[in-house]
Amino acid sequence: MKPKLAKITLDQWDARYEELKSAGLAEPFYGGPLRRHVLDGDLRLADLKFDDSPAALRLWNFLLSEEDRLFSARDGGKKIVGAMKDLGTVPVMALGLPNVVAFYPDGAWWIPCVMRLGDELLGIAQSMGAGESFCPVRAMLAAFATEGHFPIPDLLTCSVGATCDDFSAIAQRLTDFRQSILWWEIPARRVPQVGEEAVDLPGGLTAPVSQVRFVREELERVRRAIEDMAGAKLDDAALADGIAKANGIRRLLDELRYKAYTTTPCPMPAIEMLVAEMLAIHFCSDRQECQAVLEELLAEVNRRIAAGLGVQKADAAGIFVVNPPADLRLMNLLEDCGGRVCGSDYMFGHALDEIPPDVEPMEALARTALADPMAGPAGQRADRILRDAEAFGAEAVLICRIPGASHCATEGAVIAGAVEASASLPVVEIEVPPLIDSVRPNIQTRIEALVETARRARRRRK
Amino acid sequence: MTAVRVAYSCSYVPPEWISAYGLRPERLTVDCSAEAAAKDCAGLARLQGLCPYARAFAASVIAQQADAVIFTTLCDQMRRICELLPAEWAAKTFLLNVPRTWQSAGAFRFYKEELVRLGGFLETFGGRAPSSDDLAALMSAADNDRQECRTLAAESFSQADRSLKRLALTGGPITTDDSWLPGVVRQHSGLVVLDATETGDLGQPGPFDHRRLADDPFDELANAYFSIPHPARRPNDPFYAWLGENLAARQIQGIIIRRFTWCDTWAIEKNRMRERFSMPVVEVEACGGSGARARTHSRVQALMEAIH
Ligand code: SF4
Numbered sequence: 001m002k003p004k005l006a007k008i009t010l011d012q013w014d015a016r017y018e019e020l021k022s023a024g025l026a027e028p029f030y031g032g033p034l035r036r037h038v039l040d041g042d043l044r045l046a047d048l049k050f051d052d053s054p055a056a057l058r059l060w061n062f063l064l065s066e067e068d069r070l071f072s073a074r075d076g077g078k079k080i081v082g083a084m085k086d087l088g089t090v091p092v093m094a095l096g097l098p099n100v101v102a103f104y105p106d107g108a109w110w111i112p113c114v115m116r117l118g119d120e121l122l123g124i125a126q127s128m129g130a131g132e133s134f135c136p137v138r139a140m141l142a143a144f145a146t147e148g149h150f151p152i153p154d155l156l157t158c159s160v161g162a163t164c165d166d167f168s169a170i171a172q173r174l175t176d177f178r179q180s181i182l183w184w185e186i187p188a189r190r191v192p193q194v195g196e197e198a199v200d201l202p203g204g205l206t207a208p209v210s211q212v213r214f215v216r217e218e219l220e221r222v223r224r225a226i227e228d229m230a231g232a233k234l235d236d237a238a239l240a241d242g243i244a245k246a247n248g249i250r251r252l253l254d255e256l257r258y259k260a261y262t263t264t265p266c267p268m269p270a271i272e273m274l275v276a277e278m279l280a281i282h283f284c285s286d287r288q289e290c291q292a293v294l295e296e297l298l299a300e301v302n303r304r305i306a307a308g309l310g311v312q313k314a315d316a317a318g319i320f321v322v323n324p325p326a327d328l329r330l331m332n333l334l335e336d337c338g339g340r341v342c343g344s345d346y347m348f349g350h351a352l353d354e355i356p357p358d359v360e361p362m363e364a365l366a367r368t369a370l371a372d373p374m375a376g377p378a379g380q381r382a383d384r385i386l387r388d389a390e391a392f393g394a395e396a397v398l399i400c401r402i403p404g405a406s407h408c409a410t411e412g413a414v415i416a417g418a419v420e421a422s423a424s425l426p427v428v429e430i431e432v433p434p435l436i437d438s439v440r441p442n443i444q445t446r447i448e449a450l451v452e453t454a455r456r457a458r459r460r461r462k
Numbered sequence: 463m464t465a466v467r468v469a470y471s472c473s474y475v476p477p478e479w480i481s482a483y484g485l486r487p488e489r490l491t492v493d494c495s496a497e498a499a500a501k502d503c504a505g506l507a508r509l510q511g512l513c514p515y516a517r518a519f520a521a522s523v524i525a526q527q528a529d530a531v532i533f534t535t536l537c538d539q540m541r542r543i544c545e546l547l548p549a550e551w552a553a554k555t556f557l558l559n560v561p562r563t564w565q566s567a568g569a570f571r572f573y574k575e576e577l578v579r580l581g582g583f584l585e586t587f588g589g590r591a592p593s594s595d596d597l598a599a600l601m602s603a604a605d606n607d608r609q610e611c612r613t614l615a616a617e618s619f620s621q622a623d624r625s626l627k628r629l630a631l632t633g634g635p636i637t638t639d640d641s642w643l644p645g646v647v648r649q650h651s652g653l654v655v656l657d658a659t660e661t662g663d664l665g666q667p668g669p670f671d672h673r674r675l676a677d678d679p680f681d682e683l684a685n686a687y688f689s690i691p692h693p694a695r696r697p698n699d700p701f702y703a704w705l706g707e708n709l710a711a712r713q714i715q716g717i718i719i720r721r722f723t724w725c726d727t728w729a730i731e732k733n734r735m736r737e738r739f740s741m742p743v744v745e746v747e748a749c750g751g752s753g754a755r756a757r758t759h760s761r762v763q764a765l766m767e768a769i770h
């Protein structure tokens with residue numbers, strides 16, 4: 001039996017980094033030891049276990065340096081678009097113009113976890129009227145107010161319509177301190193009625209043509225706003241170029257996910273895969289470098305698969321994870337309990353699916369936007385989860401409940417019901433706060449029970 | 463023959479449109495007690511993090527045996543409950559897409575298309591598409607009723623005891639659980655002279671334009687309802703414009719916001735109102751049970767003390 005690859009702590013990364021440097025590790029401009037992020041306040045890193053490869057080091061450094069890269073983009077004269085909520089559409093448009101960089105302020109969702117609540121963002125948000133009835137995205141409100149986490153964008157857009165009330169309310173509050181917002185609408189996706197003209201969307205969905213047309217008109221408003229800000233024409237050729245680049249990232253992620261989630265033993269830890277998936281939306285602040293990061297990670301996965309190496313034992317229970325856990329440490333815990341990730345739905349499946357390359361660019365983007373899993377019925381999201389869980393060979397489903405998230409009140413029940421009824425997979429829904437430490441024993445017990453149930457079912461199948 | 467009863471809660475559902483199809487629109491007065499929710503809607507009662515109003519609305523639909531129910535997308539929780547209700551009760555449900563944005567011609571057109579789609583739904587259980595004249599007649603009658611209410615409200619405002627402190631009540635819909643609230647306000651020498659809740663003046667369309675009503679009643683109906691300034695619209699400046707005007711017109715001295723737990727739409731507005739209007743603002747918990755009532759008493763008292 002091949003030895004299991006070790007996951008290492010931050011302390012161990014210090015030594016590992018020195019070792020790699022002495023062996024001639026070449027790094028991009030944002031490279032360096034992981035430790036420096038802790039010194040900058042990302043305290044949670046000290047509690048995590050990481051993959052020990054140079055590819056993983058580059059992945060983390062890329063993720064954690066977005067703020068610096070955005071500030072240098074601004075210093076270099078680029079215009080910055082802050083795209084809120086659509087998770088996968090507006091930044092693709094921005095890719096079409098060389099003097100524009102886009103990013104998602106939504107990424108502040110993770111700051112309470114990553115900074116181990118150290119930046120008081122939740123307290124500041126509370127003082128601004130966004131208390132515990134809101135999900136961790138309220139940290140974004142405080143991040144705008146304190147201006148310490150990302151540059152204030154030249155253009156700020158926010159998709160509303162079939163959006164959670166949490167985000168819509170927080171974004172409205174942003175307008176009180178000089179942020180004007182271009183609001184655009186993605187309506188609640190519905191099933192076409194009998195006889196109604198319909199169109200296929202990415203992800204195996206369909207929608208009425210009238211809904212796609214409406215979203216397309218809305219995106220035209222966004223296009224004009226980007227053009228006005230950039231002082232340049234964002235024509236269809238430029239958009240098509242942006243789509244092709246975005247699809248390059250999506251294809252890479254598709255291959256990476258497939259290999260990491262279906263190969264036994266599991267070739268890449270859950271936490272690095274979560275970070276890699278997040279690049280499906282956060283790639284936009286530096287698309288070229290993101291591509292290189294993902295290519296290196298994929299090469300590492302390929303190398304391990306060829307060598308039969310993995311980070312978990314071969315009998316690890318395959319868990320499909322629904323929703324991003326508010327604390328990254330949950331991904332470590334899942335593996336400590338004997339699980340591995342076999343598939344995921346982190347709420348942005350439409351940012352992983354290829355944008356239709358064979359239709360007009362604005363039409364393609366409208367279809368992609370409308371395919372947002374959160375914009376449609378929870379039953380459709382559950383269908384996709386069932387399909388993907390089967391494709392990835394998952395043996396159980398873990399639904400991460402997000403504290404305060406308006407959709408979590410109902411969605412977990414719909415998804416759990418569908419999984420139990422159709423796939424006979426064990427499923428558990430667990431609330432994951434931004435720091436799990438105080439509830440860790442309870443969460444651990446429940447994940448262990450899930451893993452054990454999955455393993456028992458596997459034994460019965462044999 | 464009894465008319466088919468079509469239940470709804472959201473202000474963006476025009477009751478005239480349902481009546482015009484020969485059906486009976488019922489904006490339900492919701493019973494918010496936990497017991498009612500548990501009895502009538504056990505599946506929803508188990509869900510954590512659900513807005514008590516959204517849950518109680520679903521329970522009331524069942525308890526009151528409505529024939530059909532219309533939900534809207536104005537709130538995430540209601541949109542999602544529409545999906546769950548059929549598992550609890552064999553209702554005919556319809557989800558009306560209400561655009562959050564209002565500044566583009568496309569958003570208005572989309573709302574009109576949704577009303578047409580609603581008409582199609584009503585036809586599936588006996589509704590009949592109205593003629594323009596019939597719709598116009600119904601709209602005129604409803605407009606007159608609303609005008610009468612406005613006149614009565616203005617009269618009662620002009621006759622109100624000037625020694626009482628004048629308050630606005632705003633926030634989510636009024637329920638059966640709220641009948642005690644005016645008494646509490648009175649007890650502390652106050653009087654609610656502006657009902658800016660979703661079920662009060664805030665949720666009413668403005669007067670119809672009679673020329674446009676004659677020309678194209680459907681368009682005028684859609685325009686009047688589309689223009690309701692709910693705080694969930696983006697941006698919600700029209701809500702503040704409407705509220706500011708009415709606060710001034712009724713010489714309001716303080717604001718009470720009723721908020722249902724987990725309702726983010728209203729939660730975010732408390733600080734915003736405080737920053738915009740130079741008067742005290744308190745938030746009280748709607749449908750929160752006896753503990754919430756005690757807290758409401760002390761908050762209303764504090765509000766009165768803060769009014770000079
Ligand atoms: S986690 Fe859920 S509630 Fe929070 S912003 Fe994302 S979609 Fe909205």
Ligand code: SF4
Nearest residue numbers: 513515516537634725
């Ligand atoms: S009170 Fe708020 S959360 Fe509840 S149904 Fe109304 S808008 Fe939605």
